[in-house]
Amino acid sequence: MNSKRPVNLDLSSIHFPLPALTSIAHRITGVILFVGLIFGFWALDASLSSPQGFDAVSDALAHNVLAKLVAWGLLSALGFHFVAGVKHLLMDAGMGVDLEGGTRKAQITVVISAVLVILAGVWVW
Numbered sequence: 001m002n003s004k005r006p007v008n009l010d011l012s013s014i015h016f017p018l019p020a021l022t023s024i025a026h027r028i029t030g031v032i033l034f035v036g037l038i039f040g041f042w043a044l045d046a047s048l049s050s051p052q053g054f055d056a057v058s059d060a061l062a063h064n065v066l067a068k069l070v071a072w073g074l075l076s077a078l079g080f081h082f083v084a085g086v087k088h089l090l091m092d093a094g095m096g097v098d099l100e101g102g103t104r105k106a107q108i109t110v111v112i113s114a115v116l117v118i119l120a121g122v123w124v125w
Contacts, residue, residue, distance in 0.1 A: 017103065017106075018103055018106040018107065018110070019102040019103060019105070019106040021106075022084055022087070022106045022109050022110065023084070023088075025080065025084065026080070026081060026084035026085065026088065029077040029078075029080050029081040029084070030081055032073070032074070032077040033074065033077050033078060033081060036070070036073075036074040036077065039070055039074070040074065043057045043061075068124050068125060071124050072120055072121055072124040072125070075120035075123075075124065076116070076117040076120050076121075079113055079116030079117060079120060080109075080113040080116070080117070083109050083112050083113050083116065084109050084113070087105050087106070087108075087109050090105065091105070
């Protein structure tokens with residue numbers, strides 16, 4: 001056995017590079033979108049069930065802060081997930097698989113996603 005092996009791994013001391021963080025965030029936003037489908041399908045079902053249901057969903061999205069926050073969060077997750085998905089498709093095509101290209105694409109992903117999050121916030125609020 002190598003005596004220099006770490007016994008307890010200190011996770012706070014590990015610094016992931018930006019491409020790894022965007023890849024992890026891509027997976028997290030996928031889970032958020034999967035769970036968010038519950039709210040999306042509920043709103044779709046309620047809004048299509050009757051005119052009163054449509055008014056209830058419309059009123060909730062217009063006046064309820066929690067509903068606006070959920071909508072903004074889902075739109076933000078969708079925006080990031082889409083941009084990061086395009087980044088992964090480009091990597092699958094062999095573009096930017098080296099260290100510099102991966103870091104550059106991760107930076108572009110963060111910038112475009114931040115713009116989409118801001119635009120989603122302006123649209124929802």
